[in-house]
Amino acid sequence: MSTQPSKTLETFPNPHPERDYTIHMEVPEFTCLCPKTGQPDFATILIDFVPDQLCVELKSLKMYMWSFREEGGFHEAMTNRIADDIVAAINPRFLRLTGRWNVRGGIWTNVVVEHRQDGWAPAPKVELP
Amino acid sequence: MSTQPSKTLETFPNPHPERDYTIHMEVPEFTCLCPKTGQPDFATILIDFVPDQLCVELKSLKMYMWSFREEGGFHEAMTNRIADDIVAAINPRFLRLTGRWNVRGGIWTNVVVEHRQDGWAPAPKVELP
Amino acid sequence: MSTQPSKTLETFPNPHPERDYTIHMEVPEFTCLCPKTGQPDFATILIDFVPDQLCVELKSLKMYMWSFREEGGFHEAMTNRIADDIVAAINPRFLRLTGRWNVRGGIWTNVVVEHRQDGWAPAPKVELP
Amino acid sequence: MSTQPSKTLETFPNPHPERDYTIHMEVPEFTCLCPKTGQPDFATILIDFVPDQLCVELKSLKMYMWSFREEGGFHEAMTNRIADDIVAAINPRFLRLTGRWNVRGGIWTNVVVEHRQDGWAPAPKVELP
Amino acid sequence: MSTQPSKTLETFPNPHPERDYTIHMEVPEFTCLCPKTGQPDFATILIDFVPDQLCVELKSLKMYMWSFREEGGFHEAMTNRIADDIVAAINPRFLRLTGRWNVRGGIWTNVVVEHRQDGWAPAPKVELP
Amino acid sequence: MSTQPSKTLETFPNPHPERDYTIHMEVPEFTCLCPKTGQPDFATILIDFVPDQLCVELKSLKMYMWSFREEGGFHEAMTNRIADDIVAAINPRFLRLTGRWNVRGGIWTNVVVEHRQDGWAPAPKVELP
Amino acid sequence: MSTQPSKTLETFPNPHPERDYTIHMEVPEFTCLCPKTGQPDFATILIDFVPDQLCVELKSLKMYMWSFREEGGFHEAMTNRIADDIVAAINPRFLRLTGRWNVRGGIWTNVVVEHRQDGWAPAPKVELP
Amino acid sequence: MSTQPSKTLETFPNPHPERDYTIHMEVPEFTCLCPKTGQPDFATILIDFVPDQLCVELKSLKMYMWSFREEGGFHEAMTNRIADDIVAAINPRFLRLTGRWNVRGGIWTNVVVEHRQDGWAPAPKVELP
Amino acid sequence: MSTQPSKTLETFPNPHPERDYTIHMEVPEFTCLCPKTGQPDFATILIDFVPDQLCVELKSLKMYMWSFREEGGFHEAMTNRIADDIVAAINPRFLRLTGRWNVRGGIWTNVVVEHRQDGWAPAPKVELP
Amino acid sequence: MSTQPSKTLETFPNPHPERDYTIHMEVPEFTCLCPKTGQPDFATILIDFVPDQLCVELKSLKMYMWSFREEGGFHEAMTNRIADDIVAAINPRFLRLTGRWNVRGGIWTNVVVEHRQDGWAPAPKVELP
Numbered sequence A, B, C, D, E, F, G, H, I, J: 001m002s003t004q005p006s007k008t009l010e011t012f013p014n015p016h017p018e019r020d021y022t023i024h025m026e027v028p029e030f031t032c033l034c035p036k037t038g039q040p041d042f043a044t045i046l047i048d049f050v051p052d053q054l055c056v057e058l059k060s061l062k063m064y065m066w067s068f069r070e071e072g073g074f075h076e077a078m079t080n081r082i083a084d085d086i087v088a089a090i091n092p093r094f095l096r097l098t099g100r101w102n103v104r105g106g107i108w109t110n111v112v113v114e115h116r117q118d119g120w121a122p123a124p125k126v127e128l129p
């Protein structure tokens, strides 16, 4: 695997596809460009997913995030796009993709996008006391 | 777009109207006037919404918040009014508008107002373990 | 309105009775007397309510809290009484009244009391991701 | 009431048995002995309950907690026993008893035990926005 | 019991099998090896379970965690394996096993795995106000 | 010793007058009255001192703090007065008295007063790395 | 005293001019205008001073801070000016004036200005262990 | 070494007596008895020292702390005594012994005691920016 | 002033060169490239300075930080270079430049560089109690 | 450079030996063995140094920390040894090495070791207000 920015998300087989379980990832080092001004934008990207047959490979995820360094996009569109790319790569049973964008104009913005496979539902939540 | 206080909330087309997703904004720099004493009041305004066909433009939101600088209003009425204005501008599928008002008389006050489109309901919440 | 301790809670008309919305107040400066020893007790009082036709006026709320300064009462009875007084004054659709009492004998005690109007139920909670 | 360690939990009549309400107590000063080694164990005990006809008296609760100072017991059994003793003393509509035991062998352990009266159910939770 | 790393999880009889209750353990000192590079990985392991007939013995749990010190495994597989081992040892009514893995490549990863006995369901959660 | 508010600070002999050492006390439950409006003021009082021949007795300190409940005084004067009273009672080698007064008019105020015996100087501070 | 914005800082005689002591004030509700864009700026103003013959009156301080609401000024100049005004009003033995300005362009800025009377020096700091 | 409470503090040779260095220990599980009421007191004990020829052995320190479980003593005297015992056992170049005692009567108390060898002074503190 | 990345730091005259005062800036959005691997590095840059005749203009500082987006440099060299550039632009009486670099290889690194004008010394620090 | 545990600390020339500056590193993933029981010990290692002609290379530092994974050593000796190794490798003008060792027997232990070159002294600390 090369060490270059790349839109290709590499995958590996989910070692336990027989059960639903959760993978949570935090990427505090995301930067892209503002499509209006060309100035850098910064965000923390949070990924929560229930894998189906594939998991996302950690190093390629880092290269993927790097690949936005020279690209422009509004917060809403960019967050939706990253969600779409992860769905295309690993088709998870469930995905929640959160972009916590840095303050601009004195205002903080988060965008949260979800995707679930047709027919998939989570097991009833067990809330332990 | 001018850089003046303005009650006009500018909008742009939601880039992903095909799915429900959440936008969360925090505006820590809100100030208006107390209708009884004329003295300044301060609040942090939190906006959570699920866009329908429109999103609210960030810079115009800043100008909108600025426009209350010389206006008076009680906490309850002011928080409801901001919610109504955002609904009028973008008709979101869902809106939650929170005003965290600064301490007065040794008492802290928050006001939380919600609006939802007729017939809209959120997808069942997925609570990952 | 006088600036004297008073059990009278003044009210004003709810400016938006057409919708359910939430008012949250925190009163960190509550003190009364222990009915056993006569020594001062201290608490933070939290008020969460959904107003119906009336809201509680902030300054009179401060005078009301002051009015307990010379009165004795056990934590459980005192917290229930404040809840009853607010219900009598504004008949809210819903009230949650919390007393966070200061440590006594090395033990911290909170008391939480709720009241709701007959037939009132909250709108289903929208839990945004 | 004597100031001696005692397994007797004194009670007083619930001043508001006509409504369900919650009492939360935190006891950060609990210590007993490890039944294997005889060495001291330490815990914070949390008590959440909905009283029925009786409440637990604060000072006797302190003496009760003191009474374990010379007794041994495993974390799981000790936490269950304290829950059983409180149920026997005040027969609450609901009890949640939590023991947050201090680190042993580099591992932190909490034990949470609940009891509810036959036929009792909480009012539907009101989750305010 | 020897003081050696060991995959054997020792158990003791649940002292209160007549009720569901929760045991929560935190193990901040977990380390294994990366299967790709052989370098050490570190994690905090969280264990939440409702015991059935058996509980897991604390000291053997420490030896069990130690036993991974020289073993390699991906985060997803390792977390699932520990869950499987605990299920095999004590067959709990419910288990939630969380691995909070340390940052690698600027990305934080948590993995959460659950298991429940056929036919077991938790009592309805009592959410006190 | 009676359980009444009292300006008398009881003392006991310093058990180790042969060395300088520090006693730090925090009194979060102080309340007096505003001399302008008669309304209650609240503060946390911090006491740091190096005892000479006398220490201040804990219960009488509580009664002393209680004794201000019906008295008026500005923040600056009140904080200086408490310092003077403690100096008069125990003549410490050094005293630092801090009043952290609650927010009034949106402004927080702390007042810090010190006293030292003639000729007393602290040992050079040992700042460990 | 009127309830209007005013540059006049009212004073009262220091009740304890015979000793150096410290008054610390926090004003989280400061807003003025950016001299370049006319848009609102926000800051928290911290005031630490050792009074000489005069103290600053709390309510007039609030009116003084209010008086900047329609004025423009750069962070550096504005912070220095407030310091100069307080020095002119009460001529303290020492003043430290801190402006914590809100984020602009992704950058946070604090400005700290000090003034001391000719010939004044603090007593050697007593650093208690 | 026996596993019994014991006033004997075991020691081992300082492995690096050629340089001053700092050992900091925190003992959050200290309990003794109030000499007035016989009720349990609780504290966290902090130990900072620069060893000379001896260090204090960790397990014996735990047994030493245990040995106060049945003993009474005022906060000031107890803290001084522990300091004296450690000095007697290891004669450190410098010792700072802090007792953070739990709240009693609504008041928190810390006691800090220091000892240094005749003629010892710390190296000038290097304060890195 | 253009909105392009630029190594030119624009300045403006210090409005109060007659006194030493402190300006503290925090830039959480700094990114450059690792000179070994070409991968992005991220840091928060802290700037503390006492201005002489010039201050640094905020917007040009943002453009300056942006200008490193495509440049490589080791943490130690990069932090020193930014310090040198600021000194060259405004020749402050004192500068402290801190780079808090993000975790790499499981290790966090900060670098702190200072510069002071020949002959400049700070006024003795006033440490208020 | 190989990816194996190694006691060799690789170095590179200090890019700015003409000035004193500070490098601070945090290594939260340190583990070795207890020399008494053979069980794993865990610590966070903090390194603060002023480089002279050499800096320590980050990746070799990680391999160095890894090299203790199979070695035994008491906290005091281990912390001193790491300090000695870094001094031997880069001969810094100043080094402060801190080991924050995990809780054992309910007691937390930190060890802090310093080294400075003969004749080196830090520049007087500039404490900005």
Ligand SMILES: [Ca+2]
Pocket (backbone or CB within 6 Å): A042, A043, A044, A100, A101, A102
């Ligand atoms: Ca961010």
Ligand SMILES: [Ca+2]
Pocket (backbone or CB within 6 Å): A108, A109, A110, B024, B026
């Ligand atoms: Ca946010």
Ligand SMILES: [Ca+2]
Pocket (backbone or CB within 6 Å): B042, B043, B044, B100, B101, B102, B103
């Ligand atoms: Ca606020």
Ligand SMILES: [Ca+2]
Pocket (backbone or CB within 6 Å): C042, C043, C044, C100, C101, C102
């Ligand atoms: Ca309280």
Ligand SMILES: [Ca+2]
Pocket (backbone or CB within 6 Å): C108, C109, C110, D024, D026
């Ligand atoms: Ca509590």
Ligand SMILES: [Ca+2]
Pocket (backbone or CB within 6 Å): D042, D043, D044, D100, D101, D102
């Ligand atoms: Ca504990």
Ligand SMILES: [Ca+2]
Pocket (backbone or CB within 6 Å): E042, E043, E044, E100, E101, E102, E103
């Ligand atoms: Ca971790």
Ligand SMILES: [Ca+2]
Pocket (backbone or CB within 6 Å): F042, F043, F044, F100, F101, F102
């Ligand atoms: Ca307070």
Ligand SMILES: [Ca+2]
Pocket (backbone or CB within 6 Å): F108, F109, F110, G024, G026
């Ligand atoms: Ca303050």
Ligand SMILES: [Ca+2]
Pocket (backbone or CB within 6 Å): G042, G043, G044, G100, G101, G102
């Ligand atoms: Ca601010």
Ligand SMILES: [Ca+2]
Pocket (backbone or CB within 6 Å): G108, G109, G110, I024, I026
């Ligand atoms: Ca700052």
Ligand SMILES: [Ca+2]
Pocket (backbone or CB within 6 Å): H042, H043, H044, H100, H101, H102
């Ligand atoms: Ca304690």
Ligand SMILES: [Ca+2]
Pocket (backbone or CB within 6 Å): F024, F026, H108, H109, H110
């Ligand atoms: Ca304290």
Ligand SMILES: [Ca+2]
Pocket (backbone or CB within 6 Å): I042, I043, I044, I100, I101, I102
């Ligand atoms: Ca960072």
Ligand SMILES: [Ca+2]
Pocket (backbone or CB within 6 Å): J042, J043, J044, J100, J101, J102
């Ligand atoms: Ca650790």
Ligand SMILES: [Ca+2]
Pocket (backbone or CB within 6 Å): H024, H026, J108, J109, J110
């Ligand atoms: Ca520690």
